[in-house]
Amino acid sequence: MSNVLIVGAAGRMGKWFFDYFINLRKEQSEDQYLSKKTIKIEKIFLVDINRIEYFKMSEFENAYTSESITKFVEESDIIILCTPIKETLRILDKYIMILRPGTTLIEISSVKNSIHKYMSSISIKYSSLRFLCIHPMFGPGAQVSSSRNIIMHVPLNLISIRMESRILNRLFPRYRIILIDTPEKHDTLVAILISLIYFINLVFSKLLIEISTSKSLKMEKDLLKFLKQLAGSSYRIQSLLSESILTDDAPLFLNLFLGSDKSIEIIKKYGKIYDRISKKVEQKDERYLQNLVIGTKKNIKNQIDIDHSYDLLYRFLNN
Template sequence: MFVAIIGGAGKMGSWFARYFIEHGHDLTIFDINMDKANLIAESLGIKACKSSAEAAKDADLLLVATPIEVTPKVISEVALALKEGSILVEISSLKSMVFPVLKEISKRGLRTLSIHPLFGSGARGIAGEKIALIPVNDLRLEEKLVREIFPEANIIPVDCYTHDKIMALTLSLTHFINIVFASVISEENIHMLKQLSGTTFTLQLILSEAVMTEDPSLYASIQMNNEHTIKYIDKFICNVLKLKNIIENRDSEGFTQFYNEVRRALFRNSDFEAAYRRMYHALKAIR
């Protein structure tokens, strides 16, 4: 299969380039950062095209790995260059913006796949990694196709609305919390904090430091292009202020009630003793 990747010089684009090469496919890439694309192409022994249309014209499968804001436009453009029956795969973190375009181009004889790799470019391979599949037209056919392309991955079907709503929690809110946490501790003596930290702080710091290594434009895009983000940030701030008020008033009974209500809701279907053990296992694996 001949594969083309648009955005092939980015972190995920280059990750998928290596994946397809390792699985025996012919490959070409295009990226607006031509210098970087040429370097990556040279390192992989492949060709870097000078335009997205050039990359798309002979592709059996074209994967779009571009920033969320430009993905709909990129899809519309490359679809014109694809041959009938080709597979167009897009991997954006949010789906509501791209779905109308995917619906439209699928009418032209193209097979469309909307997936969200739930892992980063640091993953060593795809075996066991999770990929969300957001069906565009036919779940059965699209799930069969994505399993053929990524047979070792754990495929999780989910509709567009539910996907973006969940991403507001698992991405937007999580990033928000970690960025704010990092902004507070960055004003302190981090060396001393690390020396005196326990398990909870150590794991939280690792998470925040990892978040702060990423491209801020990507995180800004995830925050600002998800219609559900502000709702959950508002809810978070409301609960922050509620707990702050309890602490300011030295209301031990109120604190205990707040804590127990959250714990009951959180662990209704979970084993919190196992969660505590997993925390220590995670820290042991990191150290």
């Protein structure tokens, strides 16, 4: 039986992990086979300096809250750090010496380079502890029981891969665990998959705000709602994505944009391409733009069935 401590439990991912372990514990009590192949969860500890709004002690058995890590840290077998990187580093520095042997520490940051170096270093000194760098590739709205959830796993070293993978498979038996061999590769992938998407959609939302105050549209009340009434599929999907992204807190945006050199590099590259194309639009260079569309389409079709993508889009919209 293992006790789980979730640090940063008041946040949205903290709540997701709480829901996940509550559900896993319930399933373990009902399914003997699942209970044998997973790490059996007993107590769940929640820590945050902010009020944990979703928690009511009367509703959950063997679940406890505190503002202080000290209250639970020595009882915990698994510690999940749902905290910004700076706070994660501070917590590790402060509490690592009092953790009991065999404790598993899991960090879930979206940028790995610095935290991975630090954990690799301390894992040598504190060899009785187990350290895992993972990145859930889903947001706090993801269903805890969905087999579509993906977790990226960046092992600390070649020696520990098997042990780390075994722990993850026993904690998240339904999820697809994808091994990413280096933190640099992880950060490059995240720069493309998340940082760039957040950047593009933030710019899109800012543009809509500025357009809504323009001379031709400023008299239109609730312009954004009006646009949705007029919109076809492309705008509906785009606006839905940009609005959903804005539910995340500002520190996440800052971490995605500034926490990794790879993100800055990718965003800068995007800016250069944008500048080049926008100049051609200003110049009304039809030949360049036509070749751009045809060439881009050809290159994407070499790897992706874009007709299938189009069908998927409409299936999503019509559901």
